[in-house]
Amino acid sequence: MNNISFRNDILPLKNVLFRLALRITLNREDAEDVVQDTLVKVWNKRDDWHEIDSIEAFCMTVCRNLSLDKVKKASRSTGSLEQTGTEAADRTGADPYDRIVQRDRFDTVRRLMNALPEKQRTCMQLRDFEGKSYKDIAAVMNITEEQVKVSIFRARQTIKQKYVEIDKYGL
Template structure:
């Protein structure tokens, strides 16, 4: 069995943990605090690391639970992801194309932010972090079938709402 190293196995997860916390809390400062708390909590459990199958899944689970605890405490009145930098449009695009691209990204982000937490988390872990259904099921403590259903519903909702808003501007 591989010996787990905080520096080599846990610290490199901080960006992934941040994205998950941000997707759940929708607040940059809150997500940064959660990542710190997650790293501390994982470090404090270092005696158990060798018994853990996947330190990554364990860390993501701790991060998710801390994020959910925070939003429950705050009463879930969160900001939007507006302060997160949008995907960079092509450098060759003109200002109008860049504006349209930025608006589309903002619209999709708003739709994703409005999804139920479990759908949002599943979509984040699958589409943005590239996790397998099995890994997501372990992190969220649900079945692989539930993961697939949540991702399907999230994608359908995003697609339907995006098309409706993009076509009608509502």
């Protein structure tokens, strides 16, 4: 990809990068900062773009690394991370009771997903929410495709098992 355009190839990735950063940092403001820092880093590497096989994988790798750095820095200074909103759950269904039930389910799944180990959480985010291929995820995560598949399987199994436990016991 010798003809990479910041406006046409990189800027459209900002929403994907934001969702990835948000999934890792669990904080909207931190995710916004990470995306901005990612775009700046990618722009500063513009002279080397011709050497990059996949600009999207490169951007996501930079975003992931910056997000992890932000989480490590935050965990040193404070123990709490702000939770994100439930805008998606609010848009479903017209009946208030159905919206509440849907929002509770969404919050439960989000809590369970946020409790996963970082590798599983990121693999699942990239596959299930961003629709990335196993190959692309492996490149971003710097692991094998088989490790990606195993991480996603384990993440889904963990969430399913814990969700059933919570739903069954109402905890």
